[in-house]
Amino acid sequence: MSSVSDRTLLITIVANVTLIIGYLISAVNPERRVWPIGDSSWRWWFNWSNLSVVFAGFPVLAYLDRDSFIFTSKLSKTLGGLLSVVGMGFSLSALFELGWMESTGREGELRTDGIYQYTRNPQSVGFIPFIIGTIVAVNSRKLLVHGILTIIVYALFPFAEEPWLREQYGDEYEEYCDQTPRFIGWKSVREFFET
Secondary structure (H helix, E strand, O other): OHHHHHHHHHHHHHHHHHHHHHHHHHHHOHHHOOOOOOOOHHHHHHHHHHHHHHHHHHHHHHHHOOOOOOOOOHHHHHHHHHHHHHHHHHHHHHHHHHOHHHHOOOOOOOOOOHHHHOOOOHHHHHHHHHHHHHHHHHOOHHHHHHHHHHHHHHHHHHHHHHHHHHHHHHHHHHHHHHHOOOOOOHHHHHHHHHO
16 A cells, blocks of 8 residues: 555655746746646646646545544544635635636736636635645645645746736736735725625
């Protein structure tokens, strides 16, 4: 069993590192970008082949390496599970609000309302707590390694797509950036709970 989980972890590390390098290139050199996908078939294959490995790594490592870490109490597992559910719910609500096609970088209108008025990147804001909650709920060391790398991937998404968004939406995007934090800020949290 250990060798299967080790191989799984290695495969997820390769996929995550490939995405991290790709998103760093996208942020620094937009002409060679891999994200957002847009209408490019090679970008589509690059992203979804690696992201499929990353996503599949969560349930596989959760099953193969559960209870190998330090979060052994029922309370920590319950709180981790709740954080995971809330994070995924937030992320999915942002995905449904924006739409599948637009969330991968196909042209559409700039969304600045709904959940997007509180954060420019609600999918990342939701997915990161999902990862943390899952690590705590499953209590897995290998999932911790995979999760940290995946958090880096999701933290880099906004930087990878920002040059493209500036090019697509110009002044409208600049104004949006001035009003809304990249991830989340205290003002955003306060405004969210006041509505």
